[in-house]
Amino acid sequence: MFAPSTVSHNGGGWVASLEGIVRTLPDVELGIAFELGGCNFKYEQTGVCYYPLSCLRPSRVARLFGKCNIEERKEQYLRVIDDFKPDLIQIFGSENDFGIICSLTDIPVIIHMQGCLPPCHNALFPVGMNSKDFLFCGGLSLCRRWMGLRSESTFRKQAEREITTIQSCRYFLGRTEWDKALVKLFNPQACYFHSEEALRPSFFQSDKLWGMFDLKSEKVRIVSVISNPWYKGLDLILKTAELLRRFAPFRVEWNVYGVNDIVPFFERKYGIRASEVGVYPMGSVSQDVLVEALCHAHCFVAPSYIDNSPNSVCEAQLLGLPVLATNVGGVSSLVKDGETGILVPANDPYILASHIVALQADPGRARSLGHAAREQALARHNPESIGQTLLSVYKKVVRHA
Known part of the structure; x- marks a missing residue:
């Protein structure tokens, strides 16, 4: 929706979807500030004020050393607030520097919880991996190698900063029992509101669904959508695929979207060559390509x-695809084990592989899980319901601040 530059993720992300909902709410005037360099201070389009904040993007060298100009950021934040004069400020994510706004203004601030870095720091490296691997194990660019070496210390500092941010804010929006529990742990006096996530229209409104296509083939097609952090489970994919190669009565084609250049590192670290076990890194693709891939897969693995609450799981559920996911964080708020999907322990490739084999031997169960998940996801991510919930929350916060 913002013209000067394309800032969408894979054809548009959940933030853009949420913007589409909020901008239609009655009596709501919307301003959006975000990180983007090379633009003017303010743009007005279709009733929305956009504020691209160029100071938020430090140089590559500064990012490598984890440095940023906090004072300049504060000035930019206050400039936007002074220009737009909001009644309420909504911050997406408690892990970023936007959280300092809580201490800069008396305007009520509500933090929309995304992930949470303290638990991510706790689960930063897969079993058998540590910072030394980035010195001695090949397969990474110099930039990624440096990021890996700094991962532990960087995450530790950012995790502590996030706790401070959560403690400084009064109002929170979340969507899982996990993020609610974390907010209450760090800030027992916080007001927590539940609101579901907006998803990309291509998934919610897709005329293609899983089960519409003939899935009979020589290979079982599996899809995963992950990002580059070490804790996203690429090692579990490789280990599980290796077990399926050895013990499953079928061959596997496991397409992994969202990653590419980190694969050689994991191959060397765990001694499993991706292509030899049927794992193929697909990089980033458009949402339409991803819809097509999901609809032609046999199952989705998180x-x-x-x-x-990984949106990739929710999007697979919307298409009716049977989901297998590790039982971590807030995933159990999305997947009810044995009802709307299958939950497995983290770092257990043996159980994951056995569930994949069992699911392929029982097409009726796969259809049942996928159907139930789609019905739940349609209700959970209904745009009208999300809009009404947000409007109610906004009014409560403004009224009681």
């Missing part, structure tokens, strides 16, 4: 060691 392998992360920690997550709040």
Whole structure:
């Protein structure tokens, strides 16, 4: 929706979907500040004020050393607030520097919880991996190698900063029992409101669904969508695929979207070559390509060691695809084991592989899980319901601040 530059993720992300909902709410005037360099201070389009904040993007060298100009950020934040004069400020994510706004203004601030870094720090490296691997194990660019070496210390500092941010804010929006529990742990006096996540229209409104296509083939097609952090479970995918190669009565084609250049590192670290076990890194693709891939897969696997409510799981559920996911973080708020999907322990490739084999031997169960998940996801991510919930929350916060 913002013209000067394309800032969407894979054809548009959940934030853009949420913007589409909020901008239609009655009596709501919307301003959006975000990180983007090379633009003017303010743009007005279709009733929305956009504020691209160029100071938020430090140089590559500064990012490598974890440095940023907090004072300049504060000035930019206050400039936006002074220009837009909001009644309420909504911050997406408690892990970023936007959280300092809580201490800069008396305007009520509500933090929309995303992930949470303290648990991510706890689950940063897969079993058998540590910072030394980034010195001695090949397969990474110099930039990623440096990021890996700094991962533990960087996450530790950011995790402590996030706790401070949560403690400084009064109002929170979340969507899982996990993020609610974390907010209450760090800030027992906080007011927590439940609101479901907006998803990309291509998934919610898709005319293609899982089960519409003939899935008979020589290979069982599995799809995962993960990102580059070490805790997202690429190692679990490789280990599980290796077990399926050895013991499953079928061959596997496991397409992994969202990653590419970190695969050689994991191959060397765990001694499993991706292509030899049927794992293929697909990189980033458009949402339409992903819809097509999901609808032609046999199942979806979410392998992360920690997550709040991965949108990739919700999108697979919307299409009716049977989901297998590690039982971590807030995933159990999305997947009811044996009813709307299958939950497995983190870092247990043996159980995951056995569930994949069993599911392929029972097509009726796969259809039942996928159907139930789709019905739940349609209700959970209904745009009208999300809009009404948000409007109610906004009014409560403004009224009681």
